[in-house]
Amino acid sequence: MPYSDxxxxxxxxPRNVGSFDAxxxxxxxxxxxxxxxxxxxxxxxxxxxxTGVIExxxxxxxxxxxxxxxxxxxxxxxxxxxxxxxxxxxxxxIVEELALPPVKVHCSVLAEDAIxxxxxxxxxxxxxxxxxxEKREPAAV
Amino acid sequence: xxxxxxRLERDGCQVxxxxxxxxxxxTADQIRAAMTDKTILVSIMAxxxxxGTVQPIKxxxxxxxxKGVLFHTDAVQVVxxxxxxxxxxxxxxxxxxxxxxxxxxxxGALYVRKKDPRxxxxxxxxGGGHERGMRSGTLAVPMIVGLGAACEIAHxxxxxxxxxxxxxxERLRSSIMDRLPESYLNGHPTERLPGxxxxxxxxxxxxxxxxxIKDVAVSSGSACTSASLEPSYVLRALGVGDELAHSSIRxxxxxxxxxxxxxxxxxxxxxxxxxxxxxxxxxxxxxxxxDLKSIEWAGH
Numbered sequence: 001m002p003y004s005d006x007x008x009x010x011x012x013x014p015r016n017v018g019s020f021d022a023x024x025x026x027x028x029x030x031x032x033x034x035x036x037x038x039x040x041x042x043x044x045x046x047x048x049x050x051t052g053v054i055e056x057x058x059x060x061x062x063x064x065x066x067x068x069x070x071x072x073x074x075x076x077x078x079x080x081x082x083x084x085x086x087x088x089x090x091x092x093x094i095v096e097e098l099a100l101p102p103v104k105v106h107c108s109v110l111a112e113d114a115i116x117x118x119x120x121x122x123x124x125x126x127x128x129x130x131x132x133x134e135k136r137e138p139a140a141v
Numbered sequence: 142x143x144x145x146x147x148r149l150e151r152d153g154c155q156v157x158x159x160x161x162x163x164x165x166x167x168t169a170d171q172i173r174a175a176m177t178d179k180t181i182l183v184s185i186m187a188x189x190x191x192x193g194t195v196q197p198i199k200x201x202x203x204x205x206x207x208k209g210v211l212f213h214t215d216a217v218q219v220v221x222x223x224x225x226x227x228x229x230x231x232x233x234x235x236x237x238x239x240x241x242x243x244x245x246x247x248x249g250a251l252y253v254r255k256k257d258p259r260x261x262x263x264x265x266x267x268g269g270g271h272e273r274g275m276r277s278g279t280l281a282v283p284m285i286v287g288l289g290a291a292c293e294i295a296h297x298x299x300x301x302x303x304x305x306x307x308x309x310x311e312r313l314r315s316s317i318m319d320r321l322p323e324s325y326l327n328g329h330p331t332e333r334l335p336g337x338x339x340x341x342x343x344x345x346x347x348x349x350x351x352x353x354i355k356d357v358a359v360s361s362g363s364a365c366t367s368a369s370l371e372p373s374y375v376l377r378a379l380g381v382g383d384e385l386a387h388s389s390i391r392x393x394x395x396x397x398x399x400x401x402x403x404x405x406x407x408x409x410x411x412x413x414x415x416x417x418x419x420x421x422x423x424x425x426x427x428x429x430x431x432d433l434k435s436i437e438w439a440g441h
Contacts, residue, residue: 003352008352011349011352011353014420017419017420019425031422031436031439032439033438033439034438034439035383035384035387035423035433035438036382036383036384036387036438037383037387038346038348038363038372038387039346040422040423040438041422042422042425060420060421060422060425061420061421061422062344062345062346062349062421062422062423062424063346063349064346064348064349064352064363065348065349065352067346067349068349068420113439
């Protein structure tokens with residue numbers, strides 16, 4: 001399978017590999033795919049609660065080179081966008097940027113799903129009337 | 142041969158498919174139990190191309206003789222690598238090909254027993270009635286000579302080559318598996334082709350790994366394409382989980398493989414698997430003590 005230079009570049013030098021603390025209220029985590037299907041993506045965003053801007057993003061991916069490149073690219077694109085803007089990222093844009101062949105389109109779909117799942121998780125945390133970090137701190141001490 | 146069996150079924154034949162054990166083997170007893178008074182043919186792949194498992198051909202051949210059932214074996218993977226004797230092994234029909242033994246692509250042969258018993262076949266094509274009606278059409282003599290020469294060389298060098306490829310295979314396998322925890326050899330530990338090593342690397346996807354070792358020609362049991370997300374059916378038949386089947390790589394050692402190449406590949410694989418594991422959410426979860434089976438995965 002011929003891979004585009006951009007896929008190879010992301011595969012060899014993946015951006016933003018790593019993890020945030022999933023319990024951090026400013027972090028949204030998306031975990032999509034399944035091991036038996038051959039790809040799993042974990043994508044995390046760290047949002048500034050005052051501005052709604054995604055200040056940082058991380059990923060870890062089990063999958064082929066195109067899956068790794070799609071998630072690496074997604075973390076790059078997420079940084080600096082507001083949560084609402086991030087929801088507008090389309091898998092077709094990832095396909096175009098990485099020149100993915102038809103058999104690899106599902107990798108971009110998975111990346112879009114991961115973005116949406118991470119945002120949904122972040123939004124859920126904001127809506128849930130959980131104790132704010134300030135309130136929780138004394139309890140933890 | 143599965144597709145051929147499917148065709149026979151469409152033509153009204155009844156075909157029994159036998160399962161294999163966790164190493165990919167069938168036994169003569171299993172075949173004996175599956176035989177009926179209507180069984181006319183047993184067909185077994187002498188060795189599997191993906192996992193390298195070699196079948197107990199001689200025992201199966203003896204059983205077929207005893208039962209008066211024809212015995213065919215697809216010996217494409219073993220001819221030239223493991224001694225094959227159609228008399229000693231009770232083989233009535235045997236398929237082989239030139240390109241697996243460094244001969245030209247596009248030529249193969251079917252051995253057909255002439256007596257005790259005489260095997261009668263229907264020709265697959267009609268025409269001028271060449272080759273006693275069995276294969277109409279003009280033969281590609283240079284290809285056939287190429288096949289013969291390849292067999293001659295393979296036969297002459299077999300003992301030495303088997304020893305050498307086995308040694309290199311073990312060097313590769315142990316060098317990789319001793320350094321990488323949770324790597325698993327697929328197929329039989331000893332009853333396997335000398336040059337075959339099929340290894341699963343947990344938490345790393347095979348096609349992703351192939352990209353990291355792209356200087357090396359290997360294949361993966363993971364077919365990560367939109368048409369099919371199904372991993373290798375051969376590995377599944379051994380009971381290897383889909384997740385580990387997606388993590389498998391087949392390495393082949395051949396006549397021209399050197400010790401330096403083996404060491405280079407082993408180092409490269411260890412480096413890339415380690416790198417990809419650091420990038421793998423599955424590896425991270427297991428490190429955190431999470432049971433992957435406890436997760437409700439959102440399949441797609």
